[in-house]
Amino acid sequence: MWSSSSSLCRNPSFRRAWLSTVTVTQTAAPTSSRLAALRTQLATEEASIDDFSSTNAPTTTTHYTSSNGSPIVRQKAAPRSAKILPKPRWLKAAPATSDNYRKLRDTVRELGLATVCEEARCPNIGECWGGGEDQTATATIMIMGDTCTRGCRFCSVKTSRAPPPLDPHEPEKVATAIAQWGLDYVVLTSVDRDDLPDQGADHFRQVVTQLKLKKPSLLVEALTPDFQGNMDLVHAVATSGLDVYAHNMETVEALTPKVRDRRATYRQSLEVLRYVKTIQSDPIGTTNNHNNNNGCLTKTSLMLGLGETDDQVLTTLRDLRDADVDVVTFGQYLQPTKKHLPVQEYVTPEKFDFWQETAMGMGFAYVASGPLVRSSYKAGELFLQKYIAQKKQRNAEVAAA
Numbered sequence: 001m002w003s004s005s006s007s008l009c010r011n012p013s014f015r016r017a018w019l020s021t022v023t024v025t026q027t028a029a030p031t032s033s034r035l036a037a038l039r040t041q042l043a044t045e046e047a048s049i050d051d052f053s054s055t056n057a058p059t060t061t062t063h064y065t066s067s068n069g070s071p072i073v074r075q076k077a078a079p080r081s082a083k084i085l086p087k088p089r090w091l092k093a094a095p096a097t098s099d100n101y102r103k104l105r106d107t108v109r110e111l112g113l114a115t116v117c118e119e120a121r122c123p124n125i126g127e128c129w130g131g132g133e134d135q136t137a138t139a140t141i142m143i144m145g146d147t148c149t150r151g152c153r154f155c156s157v158k159t160s161r162a163p164p165p166l167d168p169h170e171p172e173k174v175a176t177a178i179a180q181w182g183l184d185y186v187v188l189t190s191v192d193r194d195d196l197p198d199q200g201a202d203h204f205r206q207v208v209t210q211l212k213l214k215k216p217s218l219l220v221e222a223l224t225p226d227f228q229g230n231m232d233l234v235h236a237v238a239t240s241g242l243d244v245y246a247h248n249m250e251t252v253e254a255l256t257p258k259v260r261d262r263r264a265t266y267r268q269s270l271e272v273l274r275y276v277k278t279i280q281s282d283p284i285g286t287t288n289n290h291n292n293n294n295g296c297l298t299k300t301s302l303m304l305g306l307g308e309t310d311d312q313v314l315t316t317l318r319d320l321r322d323a324d325v326d327v328v329t330f331g332q333y334l335q336p337t338k339k340h341l342p343v344q345e346y347v348t349p350e351k352f353d354f355w356q357e358t359a360m361g362m363g364f365a366y367v368a369s370g371p372l373v374r375s376s377y378k379a380g381e382l383f384l385q386k387y388i389a390q391k392k393q394r395n396a397e398v399a400a401a
Helices: 004-012 012-028 031-044 099-111 125-130 169-182 201-214 230-239 253-259 266-276 310-322 349-361 379-401
Strands: 059-065 073-079 138-144 185-190 217-221 244-246 299-304 327-332 364-370
Touching: 004 364, 031 125, 031 266, 125 327, 138 201, 138 310, 169 201, 185 201, 185 244, 201 217, 201 379, 230 266, 253 310, 266 299, 266 310, 327 349
Parallel strands: 138 185, 185 217, 217 244, 244 299, 299 327, 327 364
Antiparallel strands: 059 073
16 A cells, blocks of 8 residues: 555656645635735744744743644744843934043043043043043053952953963053153052952052152042952052042842842942041041041942932941042943843933932032033043132131131
8 A cells, every 4th residue: 555655656647746736725725815824924023034043932831723624733932031221312412513522532542541531431421531620530440450350240350360460560551651741640440350369459559659759640430349358458549649549349239139249348348448548548648637647539430220228328328438438420320231131220310310319419429420420520620610619728727727
């Protein structure tokens, strides 16, 4: 039976007759409206690249019926459950177009400096680099390489347990380049270098010292790692001649384990800021009467939109005031890639205004708060405001004496 059927199927005349029969049957069947409906349904369920990006993606099954009544089953990956929030209109920044911005941009490339402003595509680059008659041109330079030993879930900087070794000539090269740049205020920051015995503290100190030797009038802010809570290393950087010691808390205590690398704890960061205020080293030769502490200004930054509550933010502000922190900034968290933490909320400009008023009312010397504000936003401007206020106070005290 099987042999005769197989022979029959191999017969060309039989195959032509069978195909002709099938064709006639399909043509004669009233399927035009059914096919049109099927095409419409298939078009609305067209697969996207996301359907193939995960081997474990859930699927949905759709059943269709062919013209001859036999079932057709089509499986399609279900849409991803993670909700991506659309960016609101207030997160759009004006393009950078000023002459000073273009001049600084060209100088950066000529000198071979690595700026966080450009590499992180900071939306405020036009404002900070633009400077102006009543503003201070500010830039943020990254030192100690571009590879971090930690892996925070909000940050897109490259990570490695063993980054390339430090360039021993970097302090001299960076100081020379920045001194030629024509800036009024510079922010130095770095990756974490847990692979080094001193975590890069001496290297950081050398850069600041060289900068101050080459351009004493330059105002220097150091945005540092936590140095694993080693206060001897914190002391080495804080007494290098800098004007502002910055270390970012990043988020509230409850979210810290989720947001930051496990080695970066909320309390450890808080103690770094607290310790700096105990160092009696006034960078501008004046007395800071804030809580009778003569140390340099301290500063930190918080990201909003990660799922924090108002009570948690208020608790963080109280902790910072208790640690005598002078300056705090608030900015919107933006997800750098799909691999990083998603945005939980786009905080409104009105809410950022609320936090600015609240923090100022709690006694902070300066607060910058807004959707596009970043840690070093107009850093020179905020320092000069503090400097001028201190100078006026000194003059008033001298006049009253």
